[in-house]
Amino acid sequence: HLADIKQLSAADAHQDIEAGRFVIDTRFPFDYFAGRVPGSLNLPGKSIQSRIAQIPPGRPLLIVAEDDEMATEHGELAVSLGVADVAILQGGIDAWTDADYPTDTISDGIAPAPPRPQDPKPA
Numbered sequence: 371h372l373a374d375i376k377q378l379s380a381a382d383a384h385q386d387i388e389a390g391r392f393v394i395d396t397r398f399p400f401d402y403f404a405g406r407v408p409g410s411l412n413l414p415g416k417s418i419q420s421r422i423a424q425i426p427p428g429r430p431l432l433i434v435a436e437d438d439e440m441a442t443e444h445g446e447l448a449v450s451l452g453v454a455d456v457a458i459l460q461g462g463i464d465a466w467t468d469a470d471y472p473t474d475t476i477s478d479g480i481a482p483a484p485p486r487p488q489d490p491k492p493a
Contacts, residue, residue, distance in 0.1 A: 375456050376456070377438075377457070378458065380460075380461065383432055384469070386430065386457065390429065391430045391457070393411065393431075394418065394425065394433055396415060396434070396435045397434070397436055398414055401463075406463065406474050407474075418451065419447065422452075425453065430455035431453050432457050432458070432459055434462055436462065441459065445458050
């Protein structure tokens with residue numbers, strides 16, 4: 371089923387995410403929290419099987435993994451679970467950070483941080 375899985379460069383992935391592609395990161399939580407695609411959901415390893423309900427139905431999916439081989443394996447799993455549009459981020463998170471796209475880290479919290487209110491400027 372390899373043909374069903376798109377291989378996206380960081381630039382293509384970034385565009386697709388802007389257009390609504392949902393990101394899951396299948397790396398271990400330790401790696402995920404160290405640096406991840408903003409807004410991505412951590413479904414380590416094969417947990418996509420038990421947590422498929424957390425993937426919005428009908429949304430195209432992007433998989434970020436330890437390496438392309440792992441990403442493809444998890445992509446095939448997603449396809450077998452009925453996700454129609456599956457892509458992998460070629461080169462994983464390294465390709466993403468090398469392209470200077472933003473990442474969230476543990477210091478950003480687990481959920482996307484709400485915008486901080488601006489401190490009033492001293493008069």
